[in-house]
Amino acid sequence: MKMRESDSIERRFELKYCSAEKLYGFLRNHLGDLVNMFPDVYKTIEVVEGQTFCAGSVVHFQYHLGDEVVSEKWLIKVVDDATKCIIFEAVEGDMLNYYKMLRAKMEAFNGRSNKIGESFGKWTVEFEKAYENVPKPKTHMDLFVEMSKAIDAYYLSNN
Template sequence: MAQIAKISKQVQLKSSGHKFYEFFKNNMDYIFVQMFPEIYQSGKVVEGNGFSHGSVIHLKYNAGKPEEVKERIAIDDANKSITFECLEGDLFRDFELMKLKIQVFENGSNGSSVNWSVEFVKANEDVATPHHYLLCLSKVSKGLDDYLCNN
């Protein structure tokens, strides 16, 4: 059996971690398409009650190339984290497994931060490590942080 690999990236935030997490959790399904049209083309809940724990979303996005994916959402409010388990989509051409996780931290007087991690299993050895997902998610985090600081 293939080994699960993990990569991550932490982004410092100027906004409060609580505000960032709540906005992300409560607006992921439609506002992100408006805020980041160069990355997200569409987002729709296809199973469940809105963007909530256990729901399945269908996303069309561009993280270097246009792709579609269906993901199951796992929300953990106590740890300010959301996990997106990929169920089907274009990325399965290159990966056998893919999970993305966002976790927001309050850093006391140093503000807050968001940690993005990607767990994956490559379909074969020729597949590149998916750093491009972390680059896109960092861009989204910085853009959302700027928006929250200015609104």
């Protein structure tokens, strides 16, 4: 049986307390603040190539993924303010032992009437397994969605 070249998983989640612009803006402008907000998860988030969190920059993340601490460098491939979309791609680190390619895309969408509670976010994780028995990167997806929901809840207490 031949492995597929690449695959993806996606998950959509409701924004209960903030707008699509606020979620996108936080990830675009305050990504490094996750270390202070969630010290049990994120140990390091720092730009190691480039000036800021922008397209073309490389960010070093050290964080808990399940029971292990992983260290990875992710290239910020796309930052699109018009569509509220950010795409990251793993370029170095622990996960590349399991995946030939690992890419994460976050999109934020407003509901029809643009009211809080109608907006939502969506993460898509695209991957290519290095070996056939490697699982889908569900733990990454869980981390991205839970972090996004926590950012959403942050706006409840800081409005």
